[in-house]
Amino acid sequence: MLNTLVKLTDLHAHYGLSHVLHGVNLEIKRGETVGLMGRNGMGKTTLIKCLLGLVSISSGEIQFREQNTKTLPTHTLARGGIAYVPEGRGIFKNLSVKENLILAARSGFEGRIEWTYDRVLDSFPRLKERLMHGGQQLSGGEQQMLSIGRALLTNPDLLILDEATEGLAPLIAQDIWGIIKVVQESGISALIVDKNFKAVSKISNRCVVMVKGKIVFDDVSPKLIEHPEALKNWLGV
Amino acid sequence: MDAFAIFIQAMNGIQYGLLLFLVASGLTLIFGIMGVINIAHGSFYMIGAYLAWSLMGWLENFWFGLFVGVAAAFLLGLVLEWMFIRFLYDRDHLQQVLVTYGLILIFSELRSVIWGDDVHSVAIPALLDGSIQLTENLAYPIYRLWLSGVCVVIAILMYFGIQHTRLGMMIRAGESDREMTKALGINIGLVYRFIFALGVSLAAFSGMISAPISSVFPGMGSQVLIVSFVVVVIGGLGSIKGAMVAALLVGLIDTFGKVMSLDIFGINIFPEMAGMSIFALMALILIFRPQGIFGKEY
Numbered sequence: 336m337l338n339t340l341v342k343l344t345d346l347h348a349h350y351g352l353s354h355v356l357h358g359v360n361l362e363i364k365r366g367e368t369v370g371l372m373g374r375n376g377m378g379k380t381t382l383i384k385c386l387l388g389l390v391s392i393s394s395g396e397i398q399f400r401e402q403n404t405k406t407l408p409t410h411t412l413a414r415g416g417i418a419y420v421p422e423g424r425g426i427f428k429n430l431s432v433k434e435n436l437i438l439a440a441r442s443g444f445e446g447r448i449e450w451t452y453d454r455v456l457d458s459f460p461r462l463k464e465r466l467m468h469g470g471q472q473l474s475g476g477e478q479q480m481l482s483i484g485r486a487l488l489t490n491p492d493l494l495i496l497d498e499a500t501e502g503l504a505p506l507i508a509q510d511i512w513g514i515i516k517v518v519q520e521s522g523i524s525a526l527i528v529d530k531n532f533k534a535v536s537k538i539s540n541r542c543v544v545m546v547k548g549k550i551v552f553d554d555v556s557p558k559l560i561e562h563p564e565a566l567k568n569w570l571g572v
Numbered sequence: 573m574d575a576f577a578i579f580i581q582a583m584n585g586i587q588y589g590l591l592l593f594l595v596a597s598g599l600t601l602i603f604g605i606m607g608v609i610n611i612a613h614g615s616f617y618m619i620g621a622y623l624a625w626s627l628m629g630w631l632e633n634f635w636f637g638l639f640v641g642v643a644a645a646f647l648l649g650l651v652l653e654w655m656f657i658r659f660l661y662d663r664d665h666l667q668q669v670l671v672t673y674g675l676i677l678i679f680s681e682l683r684s685v686i687w688g689d690d691v692h693s694v695a696i697p698a699l700l701d702g703s704i705q706l707t708e709n710l711a712y713p714i715y716r717l718w719l720s721g722v723c724v725v726i727a728i729l730m731y732f733g734i735q736h737t738r739l740g741m742m743i744r745a746g747e748s749d750r751e752m753t754k755a756l757g758i759n760i761g762l763v764y765r766f767i768f769a770l771g772v773s774l775a776a777f778s779g780m781i782s783a784p785i786s787s788v789f790p791g792m793g794s795q796v797l798i799v800s801f802v803v804v805v806i807g808g809l810g811s812i813k814g815a816m817v818a819a820l821l822v823g824l825i826d827t828f829g830k831v832m833s834l835d836i837f838g839i840n841i842f843p844e845m846a847g848m849s850i851f852a853l854m855a856l857i858l859i860f861r862p863q864g865i866f867g868k869e870y
Contacts, residue, residue, distance in 0.1 A: 410759045421752060
């Protein structure tokens with residue numbers, strides 16, 4: 336039952352006066368993990384913000400569960416099953432770890448509860464030791480775990496990770512990839528933006544490369560590695 | 573002044589400070605959480621006082637009047653947020669000041685049309701009328717004690733509400749990162765509407781309970797607005813704790829300034845120049861802490 340969860344059609348968006356997205360077409364199926372790659376400033380984060388209704392689109396269409404999302408506010412989209420782990424982690428610094436988590440906790444679309452407070456703490460034992468700490472007292476890796484744990488507590492159908500391993504020590508980054516693997520296995524769709532193209536292509540079913548607001552590559556992950564020259568141009572690797 | 577007179581003035585100062593806290597806390601909440609400078613806040617205080625005068629005349633019951641007045645102010649707050657304030661969140665402070673200044677003019681004119689420009693007084697409710705005899709010739713009014721007690725209770729409820737409830741968590745989360753709060757599925761617009769209405773209710777409630785101990789007059793809104801801004805600036809923009817400390821400081825200094833007499837080099841400092849004292853305090857604190865006592869550094 337690989338039906339479509341998200342469908343973007345000819346999406347254009349502006350950030351102030353600059354035209355950032357130039358007609359993006361993208362589909363994410365249920366349970367699918369899509370890696371979104373591209374250099375800085377190519378429009379990845381804008382694309383994500385459009386999906387969440389945080390940036391308004393100029394033309395084109397976004398469908399989530401076959402419903403046009405144009406008029407839906409961000410909180411409605413989030414309640415519909417989109418969870419966001421933003422670049423910079425977005426931890427509420429004036430809330431404790433526990434508060435960050437219970438603020439987000441709720442049942443998902445049609446009342447489904449897969450991720451509970453206890454399950455998240457079991458998956459991230461380091462958070463358990465820091466429950467009463469303030470959000471600003473955590474290390475980078477712990478903040479990332481908190482951000483992912485918080486997103487999972489909303490019991491989403493689509494998890495969006497923007498630069499989830501950025502600035503983390505390799506061992507910690509490995510932990511994060513392990514967690515993403517668990518999320519993936521639980522059947523949640525994921526859209527992953529990350530600089531580490533090898534790790535992304537390994538974990539994703541499909542890879543998408545963006546250059547200057549357009550998608551220049553969209554295929555199963557192994558195909559990407561067959562294009563070393565293109566990789567160099569597109570991603571600088 | 574003897575010890576008893578000082579004690580009574582201290583009580584008055586604290587009571588005035590606590591009342592200021594109720595007004596200033598709404599102002600600082602609305603600024604701290606939503607980033608909106610609401611100079612119409614004093615108008616709500618004035619509306620509260622006039623409502624107290626009207627309602628207590630019609631209903632002939634202080635407590636029922638209080639309840640109806642606060643409910644009406646809450647509704648007014650909801651409507652105003654929906655009509656005007658929600659368009660101000662992403663705009664700069666100048667536009668916020670312009671819109672809320674417009675509201676001051678509208679409310680001032682409406683007050684003139686509905687209630688006229690006369691000065692009124694509101695009777696102290698029978699239950700709290702009377703005083704506690706302290707010495708043979710000194711007594712302290714029960715109503716003022718009650719008023720201080722009510723303010724303390726509200727301050728504690730506010731603290732508890734912000735620190736320990738789900739709504740409080742949403743408020744703090746929104747203050748920290750508005751986008752992320754929305755992305756977690758929280759309707760921050762609704763939270764803001766509630767906070768604004770709460771601020772309006774607090775200001776109106778302050779006006780209502782202060783009506784029996786001061787007169788009800790047209791300029792009372794701007795008077796309290798200016799002092800409240802002094803409190804908010806001294807305490808630190810957006811800080812409830814700061815508002816409490818600063819309100820007590822301002823209340824005490826203002827009260828003692830008016831009753832002390834002090835000459836320096838033949839110049840009559842108090843009580844003649846007492847009106848300046850709170851502004852001098854503000855200037856002094858801003859020299860050493862530009863962000864206010866509990867303000868965040870920018």
